[in-house]
Amino acid sequence: MNERKPTLRERQRTETRRAIQAHAVRLFTGRGYDEVTVADVAGAAGVSAMTVYRHFPTKEDLVLVDQPARLIADRVAASPAEEPVVRRVGGALVEAAALLTGGGPSIDGAASGVASGAVGERFLLDCLRLMVATPALRARHLDSQYALQEVVVEALGLDVTDPATDPEAVFQARAATSACLAAMHTALTRWTAEDGRTNLPELIARALTATFGGAYAS
Numbered sequence: 001m002n003e004r005k006p007t008l009r010e011r012q013r014t015e016t017r018r019a020i021q022a023h024a025v026r027l028f029t030g031r032g033y034d035e036v037t038v039a040d041v042a043g044a045a046g047v048s049a050m051t052v053y054r055h056f057p058t059k060e061d062l063v064l065v066d067q068p069a070r071l072i073a074d075r076v077a078a079s080p081a082e083e084p085v086v087r088r089v090g091g092a093l094v095e096a097a098a099l100l101t102g103g104g105p106s107i108d109g110a111a112s113g114v115a116s117g118a119v120g121e122r123f124l125l126d127c128l129r130l131m132v133a134t135p136a137l138r139a140r141h142l143d144s145q146y147a148l149q150e151v152v153v154e155a156l157g158l159d160v161t162d163p164a165t166d167p168e169a170v171f172q173a174r175a176a177t178s179a180c181l182a183a184m185h186t187a188l189t190r191w192t193a194e195d196g197r198t199n200l201p202e203l204i205a206r207a208l209t210a211t212f213g214g215a216y217a218s
Helices: 008-031 038-045 049-055 067-078 085-100 121-133 135-155 167-193 200-215
Strands: none
Touching: 008 038, 008 049, 008 121, 038 049, 067 085, 067 135, 085 167, 085 200, 121 135, 121 167, 135 167, 167 200
């Protein structure tokens, strides 16, 4: 069954969002996060401040890349349920990294760049550097990591809001997912320090192997 193609309005909204974020990250990287206002971003993007806030409710949101959670959750949900959690989650992290850095097919197979999962290595590097260097963004990054953990646990087939769900199963899934995300963070830190010269999916796979040994196989 074919997935629904985005409408023209949805594509235009995505294009506007990406343009705003690209200008924001460029300004933050060049002048410093604290020195740039939302009005500065709006001016650079040729839109109103209200339009910026419509797409990005807070200034911190301008630096967060929003594709990974959906990419990772989709791939976790599609993975074989009989596989160990670390393989399901770890494999999803590696696949998502390949997509986001342009090393994989688009999300829906469309030729349009708007539909593509890739955001580009340089953009990701700039976002990561900003998050490392800016205290407010580091705190927001931690929040997003916790949110990602919960999305992944749900994608594993565990309804954390249902009292009937086995609490031990949820605990184990959260523990394994958290460890996978920590391994990914270590890989991202090295990738950023090396200015993207190494292959990000390979780095994540190496970090997962170092963490789980034979329990993980890419």
